[in-house]
Amino acid sequence: MSENLKFVPHATCTFCGCVCDDMDLTVDMDEKRITKAENACVLGKAWFREHGIEQRPYALIGGREATTAEGVEEAAQILARARFPLIYGLSDTTCEAQRVAVAIADMIGGTVDTTTSVCHxxxxxxxxxxxxxxxxxxxxxxxxxxxxxxxxxxxxxxxxxxxxxxxxxxxxxxxxxxxxxxxxxxxxxxxxxxxxxxxxxxxxxxxxxxxxxxxxxxxxxxxxxxxxxxxxxxxxxxxxxxxxxxxxxxxxxxxxxxxxxxxxxxxxxxxxxxxxxxxxxxxxxxxxxxVRGHGNVTGADNVVSWQTGFPFGVNFSRGYPRFNPGEFTTVDLLARGETDAILILASDPAANFPKAAIEHLKRIPVISLDPKTTLTSQLARVAFTTATYGINVGGTVYRMDDVAITLRPAFESPYPSDEEILSAIRDRVRALLGGNRVPAVAPAVAAAS
Amino acid sequence: MGSSLRIVNGRVYDPANGVDGEVRDVCIRDGKIAADAPPDAKRIDAAGMVVMPGGVDIHCHIAGPKVNLARKVQPEDHRYDVHPRTRVTRSGTGGSVPSTFATGYRYAGLGYTTAMEAAVTPLGARHALEELHDTPVIDKGFYVLVGNNVLLYRLLQEGRLEEFRNALAWWIKVTKAYAPKLVNPGGDELWKGQRNANITSLDDKIGPFELTPRKVIAGFIEAATALGLPHPVHIHCNNLGHTGNVATTLETMRLAEGRRTHFAHVQFNSYGPAAGKSQTNPTSGAREIAEFVNTHPNISADVGAVMFGRSTIMTGDAPLAYMLRQFGGTKWVNADTENESGCGIVPFTYQDRVYTNAMQWAVGLELFLLSQDPWRMVFSTDHPNGGSFVTYPRLIRLLMDREFRKARMAEVNQKALDRSGLRDLSREYSLNEIAIVTRAGPARLLGLTRKGQLGVGADADVTIYEEDPDKEKMFSAPRYVIKDGELIIEDHEFRVDHEGRLLHVAPDFDPGIEQVIEPFFEDFYTIRFANYAVDDRYAPHHEIIPTAPQAAGARP
Structure with missing residues (x-):
């Protein structure tokens, strides 16, 4: 252990929905590693211990190393071209990133769904x-x-x-x-x-x-x-x-x-x-x-609700939000083979979804954002390496009881945050589309049908 | 912000500056009203149109934890009222609790440019600010719920009045709130701690505290007065919604003893005793309340009118929502916040054939029509409690158009109407009075000196309506809306998106108060004291409105 230690009091653990904000962390700044997490439970201790900085490419495009900017360009092209794109995950990142994720879905007329659709x-x-x-x-x-x-x-x-x-x-x-x-x-x-x-x-x-x-x-x-x-x-x-x-x-x-x-x-x-x-x-x-599982799944519910009126499984194809679990929820969309491109944010569906859904993931362009290599990132067309929320990235997280807490990152990561990558994708897609994509069907007609 | 505008030929209503329908130019430069505009400024020909400052909503529920619960619990209410995106604006859904984007655009679409969320728990402040950040176009702020705060109660109970005042200032500042809000003072402790009981009079003992609502209310009025806040204590009285509550309301108003105090949605607190054989059907108490407000210049109120149709009851007054649950149907939401507040939500429909609902409608109109000072009895429906803000144009027509009102009166429960005083009132509001109750009045009550008026230096928030004998139609869709000097709506369509500012106050306090507050946090909160205060990232565009001592100190 080096002498270069930093003490970060009142940090927040984002491992589970308890979102305990009484973590007193000791960070080895040379090794970029949290060496002690006072007050953390056994799960929290593992969470802090396991999230050091790994040497990984900033992005992989079709398995080839790339810069974040190249990844953003490829991801934006995929999303702008897609006819029925899906943005999924969201529950292990900050509300700031979640807000951008929903904005992209709205802009391109896609679907946004969170891990809520497979838990609570x-x-x-x-x-x-x-x-x-x-x-x-x-x-x-x-x-x-x-x-x-x-x-x-x-x-x-x-x-x-x-x-x-x-x-x-x-x-x-x-x-x-x-x-x-x-x-x-x-x-x-x-x-x-x-x-x-x-x-x-x-x-x-x-x-x-x-x-x-x-x-x-x-x-x-x-x-x-x-x-x-x-x-x-x-x-x-x-x-x-x-x-x-x-x-x-x-x-x-x-x-x-x-x-x-x-x-x-x-x-x-x-x-x-x-x-x-x-x-x-x-x-x-x-x-x-x-009792909620993921660290910010409650934030995802809140963000999607305040932006659209509905908590998960929201589709924007007609130019406005529609909610229909079973129709616009991810497992169903994938298993039926309807989705033609997917952005997966801070989640690993390839590890736990039903086989038919995973099979479809292998057939379509997948964009993944994750601090770690996952089964999902391994089958992604574009895989971004991101900084970990709560450890390297600040922002807002909602505890399972809807109490919002501001994160205190412990040390910097060389990798960008989810919010930074998503914002770049959003801006690039907007440029490609020339603004929000507005469907040709008149809303009054669409609403009545 | 560098753009300039000259609005010509419009009839201008700017009551704060004594302008009542004169045809004159309004010039805009750098986001502010200016004496003149350069020759190359864009011109808007407002011939046949009415020019007013942007609307200011002094009391509505548009953002924060309870609003989002109310949104989530009503998917059926969103489905038939969608808000499609355009090239430049986001999509959303409406109903009585619209999504944040729809809220901002729809307020702007009615010519409103400022709105105050009226009830946020301190612990929910961060959430409310995130939602307000996603509420476009309008400037906004919120009132923070302090009237059931356990630590403040303890300080008050022990007579530690200076610490009480400092702690109140601390709470307002660290949550970035605009004003202190009391809701059914004392009610939460009984609701949460005594098997869903409630306060019934100002002299009830508040659970384990040696306090009564009377002591609590007086304590807050005194402390807020000493702090010199731009908007005083904002009170939701005890016994709200109950037959015969007019007595409690008047008693509460008397507690102000000459000090400025604002009473929220007084319609809901203006019910006389039960009429006839009924034990519960209220009579109207509007005349007593209106008379009290008319004769006490320290008191202000917003009406909280009821409009028939779909609404959502959402309130910090949890026992009230529980009571209404029996009328509301199947859904009921309750949400307790540690040491701070309760909350109740019930989807609700006001029906014109139902005695009580018709009485509520009549009482709201009576309060408007009996008010002798439009600057102090201002416009609200307590959105969405009395009705959605999208009903404002209809409410304006009810006030301005006697024949329309009569026709509507013929359709409602006649027994209720008989027992109200509405039949005797023939008054019609003028455009100037509408400009006062929807703009100039609320801005003045809020202490927003640059809002609600079109004098030089005012914020260039301007609405231009096409004149029309049908006032509902006229106020439903302004031809132009200008926010901070930017032409947001032109020919009824959004041209650009816009982000408004957060308006908040930051009263001074003795920093030593944190030593009093912190130990309480470690014992009774589940969030650390160090993580409680909301930082500036949650208010990327904001404006701090000074307190009286701060304003005096800033002057040379």
Missing amino acids: GPSGIAFETVGESTASLGEIKNRADMVVFWGGNPAEAHPRLFSRYAVTPKGMYIPNGRKDRTVVLVDVRRTMSTPVADIFLRVKPRSDFEVLWALRALVKGRRVDPSIERRTGVSLAVLEDLVARMKSCRYGAFLFGMGLTMTRGRHFNSGALLALTTDLNEFTHWVAKP
């Missing part, structure tokens, strides 16, 4: 259906005397959800921390998180909706048949006990994960949980919060 998209759809009672994480820390985790494993996926926000911390009206809270965990299996709970409900796989609906019935004072146990694996007595506790607590909070949103029922599951939360507010105060 169903919660977004449920939100549109029933609304949501929710809270910033500090309210849960300060007030929640009952916390229910549903379909998630925070001990391994969001460790500080327990230690910083929702289980152990002392809060204004929770003076004794953990002792003042009843913690419930609902899942289909035991996990590392289970020991944290006072009450563990092991539900049969694919029966979350039934459990939630039975809870709704009980909250409203309706009769539930004891056969619920055969169907769900949870006895009526356990459900009744849970409802009694829920109705008598002072401030309750649900924190739910993809075990709920990406299993049978999907947006019905999220919707049932949000509706249950609403029902409980007739008796006492209850809130619910989707």
